[in-house]
Amino acid sequence: MATVDSTDPELACPISPVVDIVFSRWTTPILWSLHTFGRQRFVELQRGITHITPKVLTQRLRQLERDGLVTRTYHPEVPPRVEYEISDLGRSLAPLFAGLAEWATDNLGKVESARRVYDGAEPRAVTGRRA
Amino acid sequence: MATVDSTDPELACPISPVVDIVFSRWTTPILWSLHTFGRQRFVELQRGITHITPKVLTQRLRQLERDGLVTRTYHPEVPPRVEYEISDLGRSLAPLFAGLAEWATDNLGKVESARRVYDGAEPRAVTGRRA
DNA sequence: CTGTATCCATTAAGATACTG
């Protein structure tokens, strides 16, 4: 049975589940920061990842912890100290992240120029777009 | 200058822009289908990707076309015929998709068991979570 | 320091019906 029900696009695409787990606006910056700079406290993450609010940071960290990609260590001191670290499972994404980063440097410019062409193209009726 | 402004998480994470372009609920199934089964018409894509509505399919296809990952060919016939095909730029994502698919088969089970552990863990006060 | 609690804005997506 597993997690597949017929309403999910997973059936047609084996990477959809990974997208749900790893790729959202703030999860990749968090994973990247933990992977690149190592174990960090809550406030360090907040400072390193520009403009993320504590609410959202907490939400994403909880999700990553639940999915086993990040570990959370609570030190019962005063004031409290909590450290987050990427897990082995999270680290297993590293080569994929490296590949994506490389794709970005190689191809982001092409995407941007494609957009300029598309946005600047005079809309002709025969194309069926923007009659 | 490019596209970077200080409100984006791109500064801290070089793969955030790729996430915006490639990874959303329906873009990966669309790219996967076009890459795996080749050039397809609108209705073929709709049938192959279960439960996607024409509105959403149109939206994602337009975005992918604008970003240069997919090409759209309009044949002015009656009834009209439109074919979508993955572009060279889109095809350049193939190895990354293969890597993600492999990660999925290897690690999705670990994620699921991590979730079971997390959800079933008795919440102790000392962890600082769920007092 | 490490979060919660509210409230609000934005957006992707789903349901449904309709057009050239």
Add this chain to the structure above:
DNA sequence: CAGTATCTTAATGGATACAG
């Protein structure tokens, strides 16, 4: 066939304030 037009809902995220 290949979409568009509306309307509604759900999910994220942002702003701000406050608590242990």
